[in-house]
Amino acid sequence: MPEHRTCWNPEIETMALEDLRAMQTSKLRRQLAYLADRSPFYERKFAESGFDPTAARSIEDLRRLPFTEKQELRDSQIVSPPLGRHAAADLVDVIRVHSSSGTTGRPSYVGITRADSARWTEVISRVYWCEGVRPEDVLIHGFGLGFFVGGLPLKDGIEQVGATFVPIGTGASDRLLSAIEHLGGTVLTCTPSYASYLAEYVRDHFGKEPSELGIRRILLGAEPGGAIPAVRRRIEAAYGAFVTEGLGNADVCPVYAGTCDQRDGNHFLAADQIVLELIDPDSGEVRKWEDGAEGELVATHIERDCVPLVRFRTRDRVVVAVSSCPCGRTGPRIRCVGRTDDMLIVAGVNVWPSAVSDVVGNLHPRTTGAVQILLMAPPPKVEPPLRLQVEYGSEAIDLEALKRELEQVIRDKLVVRAEVELVPPGTLPRFEMKSQPLKHVYDNASAPAG
Numbered sequence: 001m002p003e004h005r006t007c008w009n010p011e012i013e014t015m016a017l018e019d020l021r022a023m024q025t026s027k028l029r030r031q032l033a034y035l036a037d038r039s040p041f042y043e044r045k046f047a048e049s050g051f052d053p054t055a056a057r058s059i060e061d062l063r064r065l066p067f068t069e070k071q072e073l074r075d076s077q078i079v080s081p082p083l084g085r086h087a088a089a090d091l092v093d094v095i096r097v098h099s100s101s102g103t104t105g106r107p108s109y110v111g112i113t114r115a116d117s118a119r120w121t122e123v124i125s126r127v128y129w130c131e132g133v134r135p136e137d138v139l140i141h142g143f144g145l146g147f148f149v150g151g152l153p154l155k156d157g158i159e160q161v162g163a164t165f166v167p168i169g170t171g172a173s174d175r176l177l178s179a180i181e182h183l184g185g186t187v188l189t190c191t192p193s194y195a196s197y198l199a200e201y202v203r204d205h206f207g208k209e210p211s212e213l214g215i216r217r218i219l220l221g222a223e224p225g226g227a228i229p230a231v232r233r234r235i236e237a238a239y240g241a242f243v244t245e246g247l248g249n250a251d252v253c254p255v256y257a258g259t260c261d262q263r264d265g266n267h268f269l270a271a272d273q274i275v276l277e278l279i280d281p282d283s284g285e286v287r288k289w290e291d292g293a294e295g296e297l298v299a300t301h302i303e304r305d306c307v308p309l310v311r312f313r314t315r316d317r318v319v320v321a322v323s324s325c326p327c328g329r330t331g332p333r334i335r336c337v338g339r340t341d342d343m344l345i346v347a348g349v350n351v352w353p354s355a356v357s358d359v360v361g362n363l364h365p366r367t368t369g370a371v372q373i374l375l376m377a378p379p380p381k382v383e384p385p386l387r388l389q390v391e392y393g394s395e396a397i398d399l400e401a402l403k404r405e406l407e408q409v410i411r412d413k414l415v416v417r418a419e420v421e422l423v424p425p426g427t428l429p430r431f432e433m434k435s436q437p438l439k440h441v442y443d444n445a446s447a448p449a450g
């Protein structure tokens with residue numbers, strides 16, 4: 001196998017932080033001036049804040065500007081279709097429109113110009129290279145290809161890296177498996193729930209172990225599962241593959257952070273296009289980037305023509321690490337612990353569905369790892385106990401003892417009282433796209449649309 005460089009773009013990916021800051025500051029000033037000129041939405045927001053964005057002297061000056069909420073983008077597109085009052089490019093210059101997945105309500109549309117597309121391609125190339133994809137690889141793509149930013153934009157980046165891109169999409173497991181076999185697939189990229197689903201599918205329908213497929217790497221994304229240790233270990237064991245994950249956001253950049261082989265969080269690899277802030281999600285106060293700091297990610301584009309955002313609240317809750325990484329990349333590492341929208345509050349304690357999945361998955365093979373949280377009232381507040389349905393696994397002998405043990409570990413690790421109902425393997429729903437660990441059982445009519 002030929003030798004390759006470690007980073008796709010060593011100049012940016014290993015740049016000293018002071019140099020990065022200087023570059024970000026000058027790009028930020030240019031971007032804010034562009035917005036004041038081109039985006040009625042931001043022109044008004046800037047005026048209301050009383051801060052003249054052209055006076056920005058450093059990226060810290062961002063704090064003087066208000067946040068942008070997802071709902072504002074939706075409203076802006078309703079008032080001023082198609083791309084909204086925040087869009088700063090003329091439609092004639094827009095070459096493609098994507099949609100950010102509407103988990104609740106109307107989706108928002110994301111337009112890109114030719115230059116925006118090239119910027120995405122560059123960052124996606126850095127991420128896929130960071131995650132070990134090389135020109136020799138045959139990459140099987142198992143994300144949705146229509147509208148979703150995990151489709152065509154990833155194709156552009158993967159092709160730029162030089163790997164062989166095989167577009168399968170979702171809902172075509174037989175086709176995907178035969179493509180792996182006929183084309184000699186070496187890398188699979190998909191959601192964690194799909195990787196888990198496919199592993200069971202291979203065993204049930206082909207009587208084979210997933211490890212016989214010959215996949216050497218699996219790149220997960222689009223939901224937090226890839227960061228859940230128990231989920232990752234299970235996928236890794238099933239396929240005998242090296243598992244990493246990428247982090248992105250449809251409104252910001254399809255994927256802007258990826259795991260290097262050290263696997264200590266996802267390196268932020270788009271510092272020349274985006275400024276990330278870490279904030280206290282309740283007070284909105286900015287937090288310092290230091291090892292172990294937790295908060296919500298807030299993103300500002302500093303090089304974007306169409307639908308650029310300033311201080312956009314991503315709703316992603318993350319833990320960060322800034323200490324140096326042996327791979328040489330200087331971008332801080334980000335680990336997503338969940339979406340603010342998914343967080344539950346059980347008797348005042350914050351509980352992430354991903355943390356529940358981790359606890360349940362750690363008891364594999366006495367559990368299958370599948371779990372469903374039953375919500376008896378609209379979230380986020382949950383009246384204890386937290387009601388869970390957990391699938392017992394092939395090696396569960398004493399179900400009563402397993403139930404007690406699960407309730408005890410949840411109390412110890414998550415500090416909440418749980419009521420576990422054990423159900424037979426294979427009875428909980430499997431999701432090919434995104435996992436849906438929350439089941440709204442109080443009144444289906446009032447539950448948010450999935």
Ligand SMILES: [Zn+2]
Binds near residue numbers: 326
């Ligand atoms: Zn690294």
